[in-house]
Amino acid sequence: MLFFFSLFDPGNSLKFMMGATVRSLAIIGIAAFVSGMFSRWLAKTITLSPHTQRNYPELQKRLNGWLSAALKTARILTVCVAVMLLLSAWGLFDFWNWLQNGAGQKTVDILIRIALILFFSAVGWTVLASLIENRLASDIHGRPLPSARTRTLLTLFRNALAVIISTITIMIVLSEIGVNIAPLLAGAGALGLAISFGSQTLVKDIITGVFIQFENGMNTGDLVTIGPLTGTVERMSIRSVGVRQDTGAYHIIPWSSITTFANFVRGIGSVVANYDVDRHEDADKANQALKDAVAELMETKKFAG
Template sequence: MEDFTTEKGFKKNIIDKLQNEDTWISLGQGLLKIILIMAIANIIIRIGKIAIHNVFKLRNLSPLKNSERREETLAKLLDNTITYVVYFIAFMMVLSVFGINVEALIAGAGVVGLAVGFGAQSLVKDVISGFFIIFEDQFSVGDHIRVGEFEGNVEAIGLRTTKIKSWTGEVHILPNGSITQVTNFSINNSIAVIDIAIAYGEDIEKAQKVIEEALTKMPNEYEELVDTPQLLGIQSMGQAEVVLRIIAETLPMQHSTVARMIRKDIKVILDDNGIKVPAPKFVMYPDKQPK
């Protein structure tokens, strides 16, 4: 009986195995199985990605279209998901080729994953919330939103966090799990509200006519306007002025810009037509000292 515990016996055993024809046949079969597994995995991934992108192309042809940003985000997310799943299955199959007990390995990984899941519940919550934010198209990159006390433009959306940049430059990084209520200002058109004050001594009817003529020309001048602005009439009467109200439908989040432009144009037009806005008046009373 040969002693394989000594160095000489161990070397002789290795040499005998290398010289054995069955050993090389077994290695060749295992290598071919691994190559075949990886080749099939790559083919499945390519077919899956092509199918995903074709589905989104068909959705774009339908009358109910989604935003391009959402389609691109979902396509990348599904591409990564199918890649990870297929490669994980392929890796398990490669391990089985080497004679490793895959079932025991998966069972052990399940126990470890369960323990990690209990210790990282907030992380799991953030990831799940991020997936539903993207899948449901609650908001997209570039949208102007308000989340709690934070408001600004969405800079980036990830599976774990969302970045919001306020108009003053601060970037707020919010865990997706903490986003429970969102106000999205970029989905529908905005409404600009402009109040114009006219002095009491001026002809109100003339002022309204002049303003209405100016409003009809504004859609050709400003692309932010969706429709012709409307003069609603007298909104209020103050101590020294009559206030006329104008509303204008604009593209999302363009109401402030449009309101400033309309105020400037109305001021110039009123001046050209000799219509005065109320001027502040100061009344001074003599200080009467008791004799």
């Protein structure tokens, strides 16, 4: 390498190489130290108090996820800056001149704005999602738990909130890096119009599901009969409902296909229980034993009403 530089500047090649080597070693050492510090922080996690974890079940996991993403990004930026400084040390790239000129300043300004946008977006989502999860969390202080309808609506609202925040954040970030989002918005509107004509059933599913939820027709955990199917509601989304039969079969039913349904837990309580009976046992005796057990149960003060 000394021979290579001596071809261009024979008198100062040795001095240049010594200075560039010293600067390179310093840059590599500092970058390795900073990157190692970020790596050590990555190995650690935030631990919230048991009280906070009970009230906000997903907050600790979410904070650790954001912290991990931020530290990994910082480590990548450290490597990028170190590479540019190394190139500058060997005269292949004038990092400081680039940083002071319009291009460098603009790049740094864009990166700072994007970091702030992502930070406030993450903080907003964390706060709102934690408040919803706090409302959904089990309570040990005697506060009544939310109803099944409230839990279902809050879950749907949280999912919708995630989509809205993500979409707005992506649009703002694209705008910051110089992408003209006006055509994107116009294209999204045209695409949405085209999709709406081809997905009328999907729109009908969503509208029907919204009205069923507002009417408190069914909730997660309810025993329902929808058409020929009877089972327990396990999942509800904006498009469909998932019902598990006592045989174990799981059915996904679009809201638009539901014309009538029966809910067995409105005003009364129903229990679905499965009992395993040996094949060598008398089925009639087993049924009679269950009937006797139910009759005895109904005679107790708690259930006799």
